[in-house]
Amino acid sequence: APAPVTAPAPAAADRPVPVPESVPEPAPAPAPAPAPHDRGTYGEAPRNDAPHDDGTYDRGMRVRREVLGDDHVDRAEAARDDFTGDFEDFVTRYAWGGTWARPGLDRRTRSIVTLTALTAGGHLDELALHTRAALRGGLTPEDVKETLLHTAVYCGVPAVNAAFAVARRVIEEEARDRA
Secondary structure (H helix, E strand, O other): OOOOEEEEEHHHHOOOOOOOOOOOOOOOOOOOOOOOOOOOOOOOOOOHHHHHOOOOHHHHHHHHHHHHHHHHHHHHHHHOOOHHHHHHHHHHHHHHHHOOOOOOOOHHHHHHHHHHHHHHOOOHHHHHHHHHHHOOOOOOOHHHHHHHHHHHHHHHHHHHHHHHHHHHHHHHHHHHOOO
């Protein structure tokens, strides 16, 4: 067991915070040259694994499907086009194949962190998606509630009030679907 804390840490207000006199504005960057587009016609956004053919995309797709479910991933893939294809690849490769696939945290913990971050950012659509995924991945409604209560202390009551409304709706939908 950790040793009890006997004295509080010094308050941040007790230490001066250096403030720069002025911050120079960066010079404007030159406009980049337009990139060549070899992507076929609208609606045909190919996956571009060639520059990163290290298995990250495939690993990401597997983890993404395991966490979010085939239905969600299939809908996202069906909606990909010239405009969104690179973003879908980015999310699959880096969020799912890079971060969610890392061994440092289990998926339960990653789900809790994700619910907290989405609440803090006010990303309610993604919060609904990840609440559903967390419940299907083993979190209980009580786990979600405790996560949101803890989040309120650090991210604010208004953000968590909205998150509770989203989470309650998802929990009720999941209960109906299982009944």
